Amino acid sequence: MLPVIETERLFLRGMVRRDFPAFMAIWREPEVVRFIGGKPFSEAESWGRFKGNAGSWVLGGHGQSGIFQKADGVLLWQLGFFTASHGLGADFNGEGSCVLCGKAQGQGYGPEAMMAAHDWFNAQIFGGGGWRM
Numbered sequence: 001m002l003p004v005i006e007t008e009r010l011f012l013r014g015m016v017r018r019d020f021p022a023f024m025a026i027w028r029e030p031e032v033v034r035f036i037g038g039k040p041f042s043e044a045e046s047w048g049r050f051k052g053n054a055g056s057w058v059l060g061g062h063g064q065s066g067i068f069q070k071a072d073g074v075l076l077w078q079l080g081f082f083t084a085s086h087g088l089g090a091d092f093n094g095e096g097s098c099v100l101c102g103k104a105q106g107q108g109y110g111p112e113a114m115m116a117a118h119d120w121f122n123a124q125i126f127g128g129g130g131w132r133m
Contacts, residue, residue, distance in 0.1 A: 002014030002065070003124075009069065010069060010113050012067055012117060014057060014066070014081075015054075015075075020047070020050055024041070024046040026077050028041065030083055032099060036099070051103070053080075056083075062080065062083075065078065065117065067079055068100075077099050077101050079096070080096070080097065080121075085130055096114065096121075098113060
């Protein structure tokens with residue numbers, strides 16, 4: 001079961017199919033993709049990432065979650081943890097990422113969401129022995 005993590009202004013949860021149109025729209029924002037390939041994603045590219053997020057939860061027990069505003073339920077985008085193959089060995093348990101849509105940038109949502117997600121990840125994966133950097 002995917003966790004729901006709450007902060008003062010946000011809730012984080014696994015994305016479901018009905019979230020895909022908003023997810024895809026955010027991947028088309030120039031300020032979002034500026035440092036992630038530099039060009040807006042097609043529907044097929046967005047769908048591949050969306051499915052990959054779901055697969056990370058199934059295969060690894062952790063993955064990307066949607067960041068939603070508590071006030072109105074609007075998707076601000078995604079953050080979470082994933083395991084990438086960077087040749088770091090079997091002891092490497094994941095790396096974190098946080099990406100916000102343009103209208104959510106500069107409001108402190110990223111640190112607020114990432115600290116809450118890290119605390120969950122730390123307790124679940126490392127049993128409380130991980131670090132924030």
